[in-house]
Amino acid sequence: MIIVLRPDSTSEQIDHVVQRITELGLKPHMSRGELRTIIGVIGDENKLQAEPLQAIPGVEQVLPILKPFKLASREFSRGDSVVAVGKVKIGGGHMAQIAGPCAIENAPVLDEIAGHIKKAGANILRGGAFKPRTSPYSFQGLGEEGLKILRDMGNKHDMPVVTEIMDIRQIALVDRYADMFQIGARNMQNFDLLKEIGQTRRAVLLKRGMSATVKDMLMSAEYVLAEGNPNVVLCERGVRSFEDSTRNMLDMSAVPNVKSMSHLPIIVDPSHATGRPDLIPSMAFAAVAAGADGVHIEVHSCPEKALSDGPQALLPKQYAELMERVRRLAEVVGKTF
């Protein structure tokens, strides 16, 4: 349920509404816009009768939210949310250009890649320290040593850093080094992880599960939001399909689809979506044209030696050419980075 307050409602009136909601054992979530305040009420709505609430001074309207996701819905927040990651803003016309290797391998390699991508226009450095590999015999990531390298290179090249977190036991550790938590496709419905991350206030990059619907993705975002962390950025990274000439099938319609239903920013990862460097540039342009709030691209200075996802990595030079064109397209659609 959403309670819309009158533009002239006083803070005493707002406090009173909040108090009534809490008395009923429900959770209020405030959204203070420029013109009015909206309170999202989470919990068993049967406990709330719309009519008596409408009688409270300062309340303009009480509306049911018919969608299963509530705090993530457009009804809850009409404007586009802007998520801050260090100095970088994502959403509301600001684009995230996230780039880096799949895995953090060692300091010199990450230093070289970070230098190139920064020059090309990237504004967030990525790299995995805990890797969700299909085979237990594949490189699993450097763990804390990798996180330290990522932090150092983020500082050196003046970019905030994002890295994947796979387990609630890693939260405190990753929180010490990263500016943004990545929840990967394989963990999109790890509800315990989502709830724990919701307890922090760190920005979250929530990737679409490989067989998740757009609604499933928004419900996962809702888990984080419902715990009080509003800093969620969604990421379309393709879904499994019958098509086998690409790694996954990129669902570009997810971008305007999410935008119509939710205020949360959404970016696109053409690297994992296609698995093919030859397709990444066109899919990155398509993402920007579709309204995405950024792109997420894997880059490696020597893909043939990469310890993870080498075949899909762009070379720094290819990334620089791509970003040059992405920048021009971003201008056309009225976005900046």
Ligand code: PEP
């Ligand atoms: C990654 O970003 O390296 C990754 C493993 O992504 P996804 O979870 O989308 O497969």
Ligand code: MN
């Ligand atoms: Mn990868």
